[in-house]
Structures are given as structure tokens and as C-alpha cells.
Amino acid sequence: MSMTWLKSAFAATAVVALCAGVSPAQAAGGKLVVGFSQIGSESGWRAAETKTAKAEAEKRGIELKISDAQQKQENQIKAVRSFVAQGVDAIFIAPVVATGWDAVLKEAKEAKIPVVLLDRQIDTKDNSLYMTAVTSDTVHEGRVAGEWLAKKTGGKCPVVELQGTVGSSPAINRKKGFDEVVAKNPGMKIIRTQSGDFTRAKGKEVMESFIKAENGGKGICAVYAHNDDMAVGAIQAIKEAGLKPGTDILVVSIDAVPDIFKAMAEGEANATVELTPNMAGPAYDALIEMKKSGKVPPKWIQTESALFTPDTAKAEYERRKDAY
Amino acid sequence: MTLSSSALRRNLPQCGALIAVLLANWLLFPDFFSIRVQDGRLFGSLIDVMNRGAPVALLAIGMTMVIATRGVDLSVGAVMAISGAIAATMTQAGWSLPPVLLVSLGAGLLCGLWNGVLVAVLRIQPIIATLILMVAGRGIAQLITEGQIVTFVSPGLAAIGSGAVLTVPTPVVLTAATLAVTALLVRATALGLMIESVGVNRLSSAYAGVNTPVILIAVYVWCGLCAAVAGLIVTADIRGADANNAGLWLELDAILAVVVGGTSLLGGRFGLLMSIVGAAIIQAMNTGILLSGFKPEFNLIVKAAVLMVVLLAQSPALSLLLPRPRSPANALPIAAKVTSNAPGKAHKEGSAQ
Numbered sequence: 001m002s003m004t005w006l007k008s009a010f011a012a013t014a015v016v017a018l019c020a021g022v023s024p025a026q027a028a029g030g031k032l033v034v035g036f037s038q039i040g041s042e043s044g045w046r047a048a049e050t051k052t053a054k055a056e057a058e059k060r061g062i063e064l065k066i067s068d069a070q071q072k073q074e075n076q077i078k079a080v081r082s083f084v085a086q087g088v089d090a091i092f093i094a095p096v097v098a099t100g101w102d103a104v105l106k107e108a109k110e111a112k113i114p115v116v117l118l119d120r121q122i123d124t125k126d127n128s129l130y131m132t133a134v135t136s137d138t139v140h141e142g143r144v145a146g147e148w149l150a151k152k153t154g155g156k157c158p159v160v161e162l163q164g165t166v167g168s169s170p171a172i173n174r175k176k177g178f179d180e181v182v183a184k185n186p187g188m189k190i191i192r193t194q195s196g197d198f199t200r201a202k203g204k205e206v207m208e209s210f211i212k213a214e215n216g217g218k219g220i221c222a223v224y225a226h227n228d229d230m231a232v233g234a235i236q237a238i239k240e241a242g243l244k245p246g247t248d249i250l251v252v253s254i255d256a257v258p259d260i261f262k263a264m265a266e267g268e269a270n271a272t273v274e275l276t277p278n279m280a281g282p283a284y285d286a287l288i289e290m291k292k293s294g295k296v297p298p299k300w301i302q303t304e305s306a307l308f309t310p311d312t313a314k315a316e317y318e319r320r321k322d323a324y
Numbered sequence: 325m326t327l328s329s330s331a332l333r334r335n336l337p338q339c340g341a342l343i344a345v346l347l348a349n350w351l352l353f354p355d356f357f358s359i360r361v362q363d364g365r366l367f368g369s370l371i372d373v374m375n376r377g378a379p380v381a382l383l384a385i386g387m388t389m390v391i392a393t394r395g396v397d398l399s400v401g402a403v404m405a406i407s408g409a410i411a412a413t414m415t416q417a418g419w420s421l422p423p424v425l426l427v428s429l430g431a432g433l434l435c436g437l438w439n440g441v442l443v444a445v446l447r448i449q450p451i452i453a454t455l456i457l458m459v460a461g462r463g464i465a466q467l468i469t470e471g472q473i474v475t476f477v478s479p480g481l482a483a484i485g486s487g488a489v490l491t492v493p494t495p496v497v498l499t500a501a502t503l504a505v506t507a508l509l510v511r512a513t514a515l516g517l518m519i520e521s522v523g524v525n526r527l528s529s530a531y532a533g534v535n536t537p538v539i540l541i542a543v544y545v546w547c548g549l550c551a552a553v554a555g556l557i558v559t560a561d562i563r564g565a566d567a568n569n570a571g572l573w574l575e576l577d578a579i580l581a582v583v584v585g586g587t588s589l590l591g592g593r594f595g596l597l598m599s600i601v602g603a604a605i606i607q608a609m610n611t612g613i614l615l616s617g618f619k620p621e622f623n624l625i626v627k628a629a630v631l632m633v634v635l636l637a638q639s640p641a642l643s644l645l646l647p648r649p650r651s652p653a654n655a656l657p658i659a660a661k662v663t664s665n666a667p668g669k670a671h672k673e674g675s676a677q
Binding site: 041043044047163166192193194195197199200201204205206208209210212213229232233236240241242259324 | 353355362363365367368369372376471472473475486558561562563564566568569570610611614615617619620621623
């Protein structure tokens, strides 16, 4: 009883504060203020996403307040409540889990603060609780990788596949997208597929076995890895088998982390599809557009799954090595 | 002579299982046993089994000692991550190979010392005492690498993972050397006997004049050192320290290797070589699954099924049901099984040399 009372009193205060129009930063020269509840910094990619969000905010003159949830949803909910209380202009959330957001998003909606989901979607019956979601399409990433390979090899290529962790959604989707392309090209075939758990060590071990199982690697035209780390491991396995990665066996992977650009610059990898850490940039643009002209953005902003090849590898490595 | 034949019978299930797994691999993949030399290094699936099995085999050597004292070391996977993180970070910072190796191995030694002191001096239950470092150790490794995969360019360090000594992969050589040194230490001296006696009954060992804290600390230190070597191998192998994944869950594989090898978790008699056989069974299975072309969803199920068969073959209760050649030794099978971990038996084994 008392908890719900407290909650509604809290929300009411927030609404009152907002109606009074004393959003502190707005008063100071019309600068947009965005609160960003980030999951944490569990991976290099995540850290890069935070770093990019800061840089992109600076570029647009937006004031960004970041709250690190350390992998806990309750911390994210607290952060959102505190952003509501501060009366920010928009709230960005990279949700750690998909469920359990309805109550706190309703509070934000009542306070008329638009919410943007970054990098992951949520499960909710009420889509009006958030303005838009900026995520990548992991099925599309697999498709882009497959299409590059089909074009490069003229649609004729026996492929070995290094899957991500069994059952994880990027592994399922990246396989699905690639499989679509394989189905369209009768000359393309996945001859071996195994899980490399998204790690370098497993990627190398699995690739070693693939090479032995396929006549010392002679039967393999290309390796498709669900992430760059496994590809880096596979490259070492190919080298140790006396073959040339990038030439004897083509290497295509997904993520675009700095180390794969290093490998590409040395001619040992052929292509990578970017999972961009710049999720905040498109979200800022949508927000600015909406504030200026009232144009409501679509419910899903898909980030570009750009393909990178060795010709830009060196420059890309220099550009990225500090962001990660 | 009678002793060695009883040892043979005891080890039959493990050796049989290893041969069976290798044969199954050969049936699934006819070239399984073919070996050639590639760039001055042996190359073949059987070599892969030994090479990839080396880290777990190294952990199993240390773990066997610890388990023989009725302990367990859950932190070895994390210690691997720490030693690897240190090696990669120092190499990247420009240090030469000798100090890098010294500090990495020293870190493993320190981790072992920490575990040993908790168990021997503070008398904390080993499973809890080592759980502390299992959890904290990975965090320490992540702090060292700052959450990134630290890569390095150093032919010397890389050779530990993917080099070769007289065409034999370095990890295999390192494992064999560690096994030889360990076996020499415990079997050519009374150390093995003392370890077994501490495992059977710590209190009576102390009364009998065994310095139990020193023995306990020594086995945990040795275990930490073995883990540090394993950590160097996996880091050198991928030329980078992956603090999130290096050695992840390998402590369980190591315990499994020891148990599959026939050493009881209740302490006492231990078999170093059999633990290596246990590690080989696990890796032969892993490599076999990769070669077989099964869907990855089946990996864990296949592994579990094979392990169940191996462990069932060792089950004392089941072996009673099977017909055995009659001899005075097992005329009273139940009594023989009950005393198999008793101190008297350990003494008999130990005094055999």
C-alpha cells in the first residue's frame, strides 16, 4: 500500500516539476539534455558504445548524463526514475533484459519524456511506451556477409561455419541470414558447422578440426565466423596448417572490432560486417528532428550493417583502436 | 608383481575407455591416426588431442595432488586467466621473455599460496576457500587486461603455445615435463605417501609426525603453478589474453579428469598418470565431436553419455554384478572395496618403491 502511494507521489512530484518548466539545463540556453542508462561495460563493444555516445553528443551540443547499471535492471529502473525527476529531454536505455519495463516507462510517458531503446528491444504490449528503438538487424548482418561471399566466389563455395554460443540470439540470427544466401546459391554449401563460443581459443580449436576433416583444408573455400574473435582464432589455425588465410581459405566475419582490421591489413582476412557501436548517433538525430519539426520517428531505426574490406582496413584500424 | 597386476586391473576401465574413444574417432574419421610433419611440427588429429588436452592435463596434475589430500581447487581456471593476463600485458609493455615468465608463474605460485594458507592454516573448507579465488581471480585478470583482449607480438612467448620441440608441440612437451617432475617428487620421495596420509586422515597424520600444514600448502602451491603454466599455454596459443574466457570452466574438466582417472574425491590413493588418461579421454571426445560433423547442439549430450559409461564402468556397486576371475584378493569383494581408501592400502602403495 504505502509503496504504491510513495511511487505515485514520486511520479506526481516529477510531473509537477516538469510542468513548472524548470528543467535546469534547458533553462541554460536551450541545450538538449539526454539521460542514458547503459548496461555496463562487460565487453569491448559495450565500452565503445558508451564512448561513441559521449562523442556523438558532444558533436551535436547535447548534454549527456550516463548511468552505469552494472548489469542490473533495478539499477536501470532507478536511473530512469532519477532522469524523470531531473526532467531530462529524453531517456536512452540499453535494456539489460527484455521484460519488466512497463511500470517505469509509464512514469516516463506520464512525464512526457520520450524514451529511446538502444541496441536491444524490449517485450511490451504497449508500444507507445517508447518513441523508437535503434538496433542492428543481426539476420541482415549474416545476409550481408553471405552476399559478399557469394559475389566474391561467383556463388561457388564450400563454406565452414564457426557459430556463436549455441542458443544465443546473435548466433541464431547470423546463421539464419547467411543460410538465406546459401539457399539462393546452389554452388554454395555449408560443409561443416560447429560452435566456437564466440571466443578466439575455441575458434582456433574448431578450425583445426575442420581443416583436418576436410582433407587438410583443400575442400574449404571460405570460413564464415559469427564474430571477429573466432575468425582471428581460425586465421591462426589456417596458418599453422601451412595454408594462407585470406587466399587459400577466405575469411569473413561480423562485428568489425579493431583486431580484424589488423588481420585484413595483413591480407589474412577478407571482409567483416560492422555491428556499429554508434547506436546513440541516430537516436540523437531522431530526437533533434522531433523537437524541431515534431516529426515522430519510426518505431525501429535499423543501423547500417556496413561491410568492410581490406582496402580501408589500415585507416579503419587507426580510427577504431582508441574507441575500443 | 601382484601389486602391478592389481593396478592394471584397477586402471583397465580408463585405459579401455580411452582406446574405445580413439577407435570411435577413427571410425567417424578414417584419417584420425594419420600424422605428418607440417612446418617442423607434427600435424594430425591425434596430435590435436594431445595439444588441446595439454592445459586440462596440466591442471589435472596439480588437481590430483590436491584431491589426494581430500581437497579440491576450484580456482585453477581463474589462475590461468591471471597468469595469461600478466604475460600478455607485460609482453605488450615491452618486457622480455624471462621476467614475463617469472612474474606469470610467480603469480600462480602466490595464488596457490593463498589457497593453501586458507585451507591449511585458517582451516576453511577447500571448496569454499578456493571458490573465493575462482570468483575474484577472473576479476583480477580483467583488471589487468582492462576488460580487453590484450594481444602481443612475441615469437618467444607464442612458441610456448604453438611452437615445437623436435616436432612435438611445446604444450605436450611442457605437460610431459611437469608430469615427470611431479612423479619424481612424489614417488621417489616419501612426499606422495604423506600426501595420501593427509588425505586419508589429517589428524592421525599429524600425530604420526607429518607436518600437515606444509604438505597442504605445498600441494596448493604446486596446483597454482600448474595452472599458471596452463594459462601461459592458452594465452600463447591465441597470442592474446582473453580474461573473460581463458580457462573458463576448465576447473571442472580438471576435476573430471582426475575422477575419471580413478582418484577418489575422498582423498588418499592417487594416480597421476591415470589423471592424464582422464584428460586425454575428455579431449579425445571433444576432438571427435568436432571431427564428426554432428550439430553443435549435440556436443554436451554426447560428452555426458560417454562420461556416464566410463564412470559406470568404474562403479564399485556395478562391478560387483559382473563376473570376475576368482582370486584370494577379491574373494570378499565387499570388504576389499570398503578398505580401498584405508590408510593401510596407501601405505602398501607408498612402500612399494
